[in-house]
Amino acid sequence: MTPNRPLLEVKNLKKHFPIRGGLLGRTTAKVYAVDGVSFDIAKGETLSLVGESGCGKSTVGKALLRLYPVTDGEVYLDGQRIDNMAASKLRPMRQRMQVVFQDPFSSLNPRMRIVDILGEPLSNFGMAKNRADLRERVGLLMDKVRLPRDAIDRFPHEFSGGQRQRIGIARALAPGADLIICDEAVSALDVSVKAQIINLLVDLQDELGLALLFISHDLATVEHLTHRVAVMYLGKIVELTDRRTLFAKPHHPYTKALLSAVPVPDPTAPRNRVILTGDVPSPINPPSGCRFHTRCPLVHDRCRVEEPALRTVGEGHSSACHLTHAPGELAMAGSA
Ligand SMILES: Nc1ncnc2c1ncn2[C@@H]1O[C@H](COP(=O)(O)OP(=O)(O)OP(=O)(O)O)[C@@H](O)[C@H]1O
Numbered sequence: 510m511t512p513n514r515p516l517l518e519v520k521n522l523k524k525h526f527p528i529r530g531g532l533l534g535r536t537t538a539k540v541y542a543v544d545g546v547s548f549d550i551a552k553g554e555t556l557s558l559v560g561e562s563g564c565g566k567s568t569v570g571k572a573l574l575r576l577y578p579v580t581d582g583e584v585y586l587d588g589q590r591i592d593n594m595a596a597s598k599l600r601p602m603r604q605r606m607q608v609v610f611q612d613p614f615s616s617l618n619p620r621m622r623i624v625d626i627l628g629e630p631l632s633n634f635g636m637a638k639n640r641a642d643l644r645e646r647v648g649l650l651m652d653k654v655r656l657p658r659d660a661i662d663r664f665p666h667e668f669s670g671g672q673r674q675r676i677g678i679a680r681a682l683a684p685g686a687d688l689i690i691c692d693e694a695v696s697a698l699d700v701s702v703k704a705q706i707i708n709l710l711v712d713l714q715d716e717l718g719l720a721l722l723f724i725s726h727d728l729a730t731v732e733h734l735t736h737r738v739a740v741m742y743l744g745k746i747v748e749l750t751d752r753r754t755l756f757a758k759p760h761h762p763y764t765k766a767l768l769s770a771v772p773v774p775d776p777t778a779p780r781n782r783v784i785l786t787g788d789v790p791s792p793i794n795p796p797s798g799c800r801f802h803t804r805c806p807l808v809h810d811r812c813r814v815e816e817p818a819l820r821t822v823g824e825g826h827s828s829a830c831h832l833t834h835a836p837g838e839l840a841m842a843g844s845a
């Protein structure tokens with residue numbers, strides 16, 4: 510691996526879903542689920558992708574995993590372009606990039622014992638010499654996610670939700686992945702179990718140098734584990750920065766609104782709350798100009814017609830809002 514090269518690079522990724530209608534099943538409209546998203550993730554780094562339901566987070570994850578073809582853009586894993594790679598060549602990529610979904614139960618075969626659930630990826634990637642070796646390797650995976658080894662012959666229904674999510678994580682680790690996409694991986698868990706799984710992910714990251722793309726609709730969940738945060742709104746990233754800056758000095762009005770909804774330890778402390786009104790507009794027909802303009806408390810005329818680019822507003826901090834312009838620039842833009 511070349512030093513300083515990101516493990517994952519995503520450039521202008523788009524995923525549009527055709528909507529077919531009429532007798533001939535022609536494409537009558539498109540869902541602009543992901544509409545030009547760029548970010549990168551370093552080895553051993555956690556980037557969180559947050560935003561309201563339907564903004565395109567899971568679609569980003571699934572497009573990266575090549576669960577469906579991408580509409581446009583480029584994706585590089587360790588410098589190798591993977592978005593247009595022939596299906597026959599995807600195997601090594603799949604070994605390095607794995608996913609953990611929200612509901613481990615539905616993705617774990619109820620008729621398979623843990624030894625076989627975790628043994629499957631090991632066999633698929635030719636990582637076990639024989640049955641005894643496979644059992645030993647499964648045992649090591651169980652140690653990693655802190656599941657008791659004597660549970661190796663149990664079935665998924667014999668585990669609690671948190672334990673099942675540990676199995677999901679072990680399955681993602683099995684092929685030796687260095688990037689794990691966690692799509693709402695802790696969202697369905699109770700608070701205390703959620704904290705345990707988050708701690709496990711942080712420990713595994715330290716131990717194995719894992720990179721994580723952590724997808725969550727909830728900013729509060731990502732605060733304790735992420736290095737950087739990308740905020741999505743209707744298929745676009747509207748703000749991207751490190752965790753500390755995002756929580757202390759958010760720039761985009763949408764990020765400020767999301768943060769206003771995060772519970773704080775002292776609810777009586779003074780805060781500048783930004784309450785979001787109205788529903789998220791449809792990604793089939795996104796608003797003109799800035800997609801957030803229909804709900805933005807700071808909207809002005811320019812926002813309705815001109816789409817703001819994602820611009821640098823500080824070191825390692827970018828935001829897509831016309832208010833990011835330097836005052837002189839705004840004045841110039843206004844007089845044009
Ligand atoms: N296979 C598909 N066909 C058509 N539209 C789709 C498909 N998958 C997702 N969409 C649409 O794309 C948009 C983004 O969906 P996506 O699941 O990525 O959102 P999300 O941010 O993950 O939401 P949530 O927080 O609810 O999981 C939504 O409008 C969704 O209805």
Ligand SMILES: [Mg+2]
Nearest residue numbers: 566567568693
């Ligand atoms: Mg989702």
